[in-house]
Amino acid sequence: MGGESKVYTLAEVAEHNTSKDCWLVIGGKVYDVTKFLEDHPGGDEVLLSATGKDATDDFEDVGHSSTARAMMDEFLVGNINSATIPAKVTYTPPKQPHYNQDKTPQFIIKVLQFLVPLLILGLAVIVRIYTKSA
Structure with missing residues (x-):
């Protein structure tokens, strides 16, 4: 634990990225997990x-025990x-056409497409009956 006062840049830590020399950044601290690779329950590939x-989010998402x-x-x-860690890039989904979840306007249009011709037909029948009797 004597190395705790040493401050590393992300570039320095990134050089330790093999199964023979593996360092991680978690919670603002640097860990040499090389000796733990084969004992890690999730496998060495995960590490x-x-x-x-910055592997903090990866570490927290798994929910490690105390x-x-x-x-x-x-x-x-x-x-x-921490100044050497790039700012988190938030994912912005590509712009897509507005998706109408409730489909209300389409439903109304379909109902009207059915009712308007029916209404016209009914009106024609009424006019026909009315003009026949006159």
């Missing part, structure tokens, strides 16, 4: 894929210079 970036969190202390090598 290796989290190198070179035991797992306590184990992290033995792998701590320092802190990350």
Whole structure:
């Protein structure tokens, strides 16, 4: 835990991205998880894929136990210079045509397409009957 005062840049941490030398950034701290790779319950690929970036969200999303969190202390090598971590890019979905979920206007149009001809037909029948009797 003596290395805790060392501050690394993300570029420095990103260089440690192999199964022989694997460092992660979690919660503003840098961890050398190389010795833990083969013991990690989720497999070493999960850890290796989290190198070179801030893996805090990946770590939190899995929901690690308090035991797992306590184990992290033995792998701590320092802190990350947060200025070297790129700002989170929020995903903006591409613009799509407005999707009308309730389909109300289409429903009304379909009803009118059915009722208007029916109304015209009914009116024609009434006019025919009325003019026949006159």
